[in-house]
Structure formats: structure tokens, C-alpha cells
Amino acid sequence: MLVLGIESSCDETAAAVVEDGRRALSDVVSSQVAVHARYGGVVPEVASRQHLLSIVPVVEQALQKAEVTMDHIDAVAVTHGPGLVGALMVGVNAAKAIAYARKLPLIGVHHLEAHAYAAWLAYDDPGRDPGFPLVILIASGAHTDLIVMRGHGDYQLVGRTRDDASGEAFDKAARILGLGFPGGPAIQKSAGQRRGEKPMPRAWLHDSLDFSFSGLKTHLLHEAQARGIYPPGDAPADAEAVAQLAGAFQEAVVDVLATKAVQAVERHGARGLVLGGGVSANARLREECARRSPVPVLIPAPRLCTDNGSMVGAAGYYRYMRGIAHGASLDAAPSLAIA
Numbered sequence: 001m002l003v004l005g006i007e008s009s010c011d012e013t014a015a016a017v018v019e020d021g022r023r024a025l026s027d028v029v030s031s032q033v034a035v036h037a038r039y040g041g042v043v044p045e046v047a048s049r050q051h052l053l054s055i056v057p058v059v060e061q062a063l064q065k066a067e068v069t070m071d072h073i074d075a076v077a078v079t080h081g082p083g084l085v086g087a088l089m090v091g092v093n094a095a096k097a098i099a100y101a102r103k104l105p106l107i108g109v110h111h112l113e114a115h116a117y118a119a120w121l122a123y124d125d126p127g128r129d130p131g132f133p134l135v136i137l138i139a140s141g142a143h144t145d146l147i148v149m150r151g152h153g154d155y156q157l158v159g160r161t162r163d164d165a166s167g168e169a170f171d172k173a174a175r176i177l178g179l180g181f182p183g184g185p186a187i188q189k190s191a192g193q194r195r196g197e198k199p200m201p202r203a204w205l206h207d208s209l210d211f212s213f214s215g216l217k218t219h220l221l222h223e224a225q226a227r228g229i230y231p232p233g234d235a236p237a238d239a240e241a242v243a244q245l246a247g248a249f250q251e252a253v254v255d256v257l258a259t260k261a262v263q264a265v266e267r268h269g270a271r272g273l274v275l276g277g278g279v280s281a282n283a284r285l286r287e288e289c290a291r292r293s294p295v296p297v298l299i300p301a302p303r304l305c306t307d308n309g310s311m312v313g314a315a316g317y318y319r320y321m322r323g324i325a326h327g328a329s330l331d332a333a334p335s336l337a338i339a
């Protein structure tokens with residue numbers, strides 16, 4: 001079964017053709033990063049306009065690269081929330097139009113569920129699946145959630161951020177350190193092998209599986225001010241001092257994410273740990289989760305961690321297999337909850 005997956009919830013316009021939920025025949029992503037970089041973050045109005053320009057060529061390319069035509073497609077899956085409402089609407093309306101014109105089933109997909117399903121694409125041998133329950137750590141630009149997945153479509157949210165998302169924290173930290181946008185890759189690059197001379201505080205929140213990153217961000221701001229890194233002056237900042245702060249910041253975020261993910265695995269008797277979302281592209285997070293987890297860790301390739309269409313196609317396939325299909329009433333749902 002071939003599913004066309006469409007994603008437009010934030011700043012990537014993406015489409016892919018996915019076979020049986022596990023194999024991407026194509027995966028086309030048109031990133032708007034360069035357009036938003038000059039503003040230091042994603043500007044919603046600009047994002048919607050870019051999606052409008054890109055959506056048709058991106059879908060056409062996805063079909064071409066998969067060497068199929070619309071005649072071969074069995075269903076259309078689209079992210080309908082959560083995300084930026086104007087951005088979501090572009091993908092949802094494109095998917096609706098295709099489904100209506102081709103008389104295909106239309107499946108709305110939750111964006112975080114899609115991030116989780118990137119693991120099904122990355123590990124496409126069903127014989128080696130660890131089995132349920134799984135703990136899913138979604139660490140992305142707008143979310144940091146721990147989810148227990150007891151089966152396809154069966155989710156329980158067991159931890160979430162109480163303030164900033166981890167990706168948002170990386171982005172803000174990079175801005176403080178003058179490292180540019182998006183912040184995660186910039187912090188990782190600046191830190192290199194450094195873990196920081198002075199450790200930064202971790203918000204453990206007692207034995208809760210929730211997260212908090214805003215205190216860490218404020219701590220970084222004070223350290224950057226004390227070293228004359230922030231606000232930026234006329235002379236360039238001392239690159240080694242910046243790298244030390246980047247390293248200490250990265251370690252603090254990674255330590256909290258990995259510790260709580262492993263705690264969730266232990267508390268809920270999970271048979272595997274799945275990482276998803278842009279922050280799971282972070283090399284130190286991947287390393288620490290793999291090192292500390294008592295169960296197999298499934299981490300998609302960095303390219304599949306950030307937004308893409310194939311994860312939507314995969315999640316859509318498993319929804320369809322459970323008999324879920326939406327009609328023309330499918331709408332963008334900017335605050336859609338997963339559980």
C-alpha cells in the first residue's frame with residue numbers, strides 16, 4: 001500500500017511516498033530555514049506564504065522521485081496538528097484537494113505521532129521490533145514529551161515540559177551565544193567535544209517526568225553576561241568561552257532528557273525507547289540514551305528526526321490500518337493533543 005505523506009506544520013514543506021508504513025520510496029523536504037534565519041526564528045506569516053509556494057512542486061517531486069504517479073497512490077496522509085495554523089492549513093487543504101480529486105482516503109495525522117513513526121522507517125525489519133510498550137521521547141522545536149505507547153494509536157502522556165521545549169531552549173541559547181539559527185546544530189558544533197568547565201543546573205522537578213528548561217536558559221544568560229558575550233559588543237566574542245558555555249548547556253539538557261527517558265522506561269516496563277523530533281538529531285543525546293538505556297534505543301537518522309513527509313506517511317498507514325480515515329471535514333487543529 002502506498003501512502004502519500006504531507007507535512008507543513010512549521011517551517012518545512014515536505015512530502016513523501018511510503019510503502020506499507022515502513023519504507024520511504026521518496027522523501028522531499030523544502031526547508032525555509034534560510035528564509036527565517038534573518039529573523040532569528042520562525043515567522044508564522046512568512047511560513048504560510050512559503051508553504052503555498054512550495055507545496056505543489058514538493059508533492060510533484062515526491063511522486064517523481066518515487067517513480068510513481070498519482071494513480072499508484074492508495075491514500076493521502078497529512079499532519080493536521082499541532083502546529084502553526086496558517087502553515088497547517090496549506091498542507092491540509094492540499095491533501096484534501098488531492099484526496100477529493102482522486103477519490104482517495106484522507107488520513108489526518110498528529111505531528112508528534114508522526115515524529116515517533118520515523119523510527120518505524122529507520123528500523124524497517126518487523127522481525128526485530130522490540131514490541132510494546134515503548135517509551136517515546138519527543139524532543140523538538142515546540143515540544144518535549146514523554147509518551148508511553150502500548151500499541152499503535154494507544155498513547156499516554158507521562159511527562160511534558162512545563163515551560164520551554166528543549167529545541168526552543170537550544171534556539172534561545174544559541175541566540176544568547178551569538179551562534180545563529182537553528183540553535184541546536186550550532187550549539188553542537190560550537191561545543192565540539194567540550195562538556196563545559198562548569199556544570200550548569202538541572203531542573204529535576206523531584207520525581208516528576210516533566211521537564212523545565214527556562215531556569216537553565218536564564219543561568220546561561222547570566223554566565224554570558226558575566227563573560228561579555230551577551231549583549232554582543234563590537235569585538236567578536238571569545239570563541240573558546242562561547243564553546244565552553246555551549247558544551248555545559250548541551251550537557252545539562254542532554255542529562256535531563258536521557259535521565260527522565262530512562263526513568264520512564266523503568267517505571268512503565270517499556271521494551272524499547274524511541275527518540276523523535278529535531279533535538280534527537282543531537283549527537284550527545286543519542287550517545288547518552290544509547291549508553292544508559294536498559295532496553296534497545298531506536299533513533300532515526302538525523303534527517304528523519306526533523307520534520308519530513310515520510311514519518312507522516314508511516315503514521316498515516318498505521319492509522320488507516322486501524323480503520324481511521326477522515327472526510328472533507330478534516331481541519332487544521334493547531335493545539336491538537338496526542339492523548
Ligand SMILES: Nc1ncnc2c1ncn2[C@@H]1O[C@H](COP(=O)(O)OP(=O)(O)OP(=O)(O)O)[C@@H](O)[C@H]1O
Nearest residue numbers: 140141142143167183184185277278279281282307
Ligand atoms: N543537533 C541538534 N541538537 C540539538 N537540537 C537540534 C539539533 N538539530 C536540530 N535541533 C533542534 O530541533 C528543533 C527543530 O525540530 P523539529 O523540526 O522537530 O521541530 P518543530 O517541527 O519546529 O517543532 P514540533 O515538532 O514540536 O512542532 C530546533 O529547535 C533545533 O534547534
Ligand SMILES: [Mg+2]
Nearest residue numbers: 140277306307
Ligand atoms: Mg516537528
